[in-house]
Amino acid sequence: MMFGLPLGFFVESAVAVLMALTIGYCVVLNSRLKRLHADRSVLQQMVADLVGATNLANQAIKELKTTAMDADLALTARLEEAERFGIELANHVSAGSMLMERIAKITSIARSHPVAVEPALEETNKVQSALQQLNARARARENAA
Structure with missing residues (x-):
């Protein structure tokens, strides 16, 4: 006996204090687990949103x-056409x-x-004819384009 109290009382008091501390700690852990679970659902939603955004980006x-x-094909075709022109x-x-x-x-x-004016006039007529042909070809190309 210590201080007039039985030893069993001290042991049971110590066990009761330890049990109270354990219960308190369990309450704290329970609240942390609830927050973690709530954060987990938020995290799952964030991951789902991220997957959706990634799919849209792809x-x-x-x-x-x-x-x-x-655009590359169109530009290549236009460049080839410009080169031909x-x-x-x-x-x-x-x-x-x-x-x-x-x-x-x-x-x-x-x-x-x-x-020698007469042969020159004949040559001039040929030149005029050639110019008219070139002019006609140019118009034909413009109409085709």
Whole structure:
């Protein structure tokens, strides 16, 4: 006996205090578990939203890739067409330069030989005919485009 109380009383008091502490700790753990469970459902919702956003982003990326490929094909076609027109224009410029040289030769011959006017007129008619043909071709291409 201690202090006039039986030893069993002290042991049972200590057990009661420990049980009270255990119950208190269980209450604290229970509240933490409830918060964790509530956070878990919020976290699940966030994960579901993230998965949905990722799917939308993947779909948008696929559509962007398709659009980029279509734009690339269209641009390539236009560049090829522009290159063809550039070559054709260079050919026309070259033909025009040759024609101008021929006209210059004809005019210089006509100025130096007044008697040779008649063949020069014939050559001029050919030049006018060639110019009319070029003009007709250009109009035909414009109408086709």
